[in-house]
Amino acid sequence: MSWKENSIEANASPSDRVSVLLNQPEMEKYIWLQEVGKRNDLTIHIPLTPENQELQWEVYLLFHRPMNSKKTMISDLQYSGRR
Numbered sequence: 001m002s003w004k005e006n007s008i009e010a011n012a013s014p015s016d017r018v019s020v021l022l023n024q025p026e027m028e029k030y031i032w033l034q035e036v037g038k039r040n041d042l043t044i045h046i047p048l049t050p051e052n053q054e055l056q057w058e059v060y061l062l063f064h065r066p067m068n069s070k071k072t073m074i075s076d077l078q079y080s081g082r083r
Contacts, residue, residue: 001080002043003061011073013065014040021060021077022046031057039063058082 007014016039022031031052037044059082063075 001046001059001061003039005040005042007039012039012063012075014038016063016065016075018044019062019064020044020046021062022052023058023060024055025058027055029055056082 001020006012007016017035018037018039018041020033020036022033024030031048033046036046059080061078061080064072066072
């Protein structure tokens with residue numbers, strides 16, 4: 001999975017962490033992958049079991065970074081399509 005460089009826009013930062021939510025609504029199943037990369041990586045590999053590779057997933061990207069020990073800045077969840 002990949003995305004465009006946009007770390008100069010709004011509150012984005014090259015060091016933002018990337019998390020991914022995979023949702024499979026028909027089977028009522030989801031996979032939450034936390035901190036699988038950084039925004040400036042521009043691409044990540046999502047490891048799936050052979051069983052999960054056969055399913056169609058709704059893919060959501062989330063960029064986030066800690067602001068201090070009690071606060072985290074979180075982007076809007078970005079729907080990336082069904083794959």
